[in-house]
Amino acid sequence: DxxxxxxxxxxxVTPGEPASISCRSSQSLLDTTGNNYLHWYLQKxxxxxxxxxxxxxxxxxxxxxxxxxxxxxxxxxxxxxRVQAEDVGVYYCMQALQAxxxxxxxxxxxxx
Amino acid sequence: xxxxxxxxxxxxxxxxSVKVSCxxxxxxxxxxxxxxxxxxxxxxxxxxxxxxxxxxxxxxxQNFQGRVTMTRDTSTRTFYxxxxxxxxxxxxxxxxxxxxxxxxxxxxxxxxxxxxxx
Numbered sequence: 001d002x003x004x005x006x007x008x009x010x011x012x013v014t015p016g017e018p019a020s021i022s023c024r025s026s027q028s029l030l031d032t033t034g035n036n037y038l039h040w041y042l043q044k045x046x047x048x049x050x051x052x053x054x055x056x057x058x059x060x061x062x063x064x065x066x067x068x069x070x071x072x073x074x075x076x077x078x079x080x081x082r083v084q085a086e087d088v089g090v091y092y093c094m095q096a097l098q099a100x101x102x103x104x105x106x107x108x109x110x111x112x
Numbered sequence: 113x114x115x116x117x118x119x120x121x122x123x124x125x126x127x128x129s130v131k132v133s134c135x136x137x138x139x140x141x142x143x144x145x146x147x148x149x150x151x152x153x154x155x156x157x158x159x160x161x162x163x164x165x166x167x168x169x170x171x172x173x174q175n176f177q178g179r180v181t182m183t184r185d186t187s188t189r190t191f192y193x194x195x196x197x198x199x200x201x202x203x204x205x206x207x208x209x210x211x212x213x214x215x216x217x218x219x220x221x222x223x224x225x226x227x228x229x230x
Binding site for chain 2: 035037039041043048049050051054055058060061090092094096099100101102103104105106
């Protein structure tokens with residue numbers, strides 16, 4: 001199985017400041033189509049997960065442009081340009097290159 | 113309104129089975145595969161498998177092989193996930209999520225809490 005390792009696991013952020021989460025994969029998530037099969041999800045407190053970023057860098061519908069994703073191969077990053085109070089929750093990276101689809105451990109973002 | 117509505121909470125005894133339903137609305141039932149996940153208390157997300165809406169084909173995570181069955185009913189346009197031989201380790205919130213092809217899971221159910229306790 002592909003193992004995803006996120007860092008940090010806890011991320012206290014001052015509102016208005018930037019934040020960055022790293023996701024490292026045990027093998028490349030780049031396939032022959034040129035796509036990196038890495039997605040990002042946010043699970044807000046008490047809610048179901050929601051898709052933030054698909055295929056490394058594409059924001060899902062309705063996701064603010066302060067969220068951005070980048071990376072390739074085995075290294076990926078989610079950035080929030082200016083954190084807002086509504087961004088609190090647990091962020092997960094997930095690989096969809098091969099079954100079983102696997103998630104990182106999650107990064108808990110909270111407000112300082 | 114595009115949504116996935118799951119069945120209500122369940123309490124089961126060890127060794128029993130549970131069947132969770134997931135009913136899509138607001139989109140064409142046969143256009144998307146349905147995936148199932150679970151999240152144990154205080155833990156992360158774990159993918160369990162998927163079921164195709166047209167043929168009912170399935171792929172299961174090896175961890176659940178032999179204990180899980182994912183089905184769909186095209187007449188009622190509902191998906192199901194049945195898990196057998198429950199133990200306390202199966203206590204979790206179970207989610208269904210629509211598979212947006214290779215672009216991730218873009219629509220999630222509200223979750224169904226399954227508690228296994230003697």
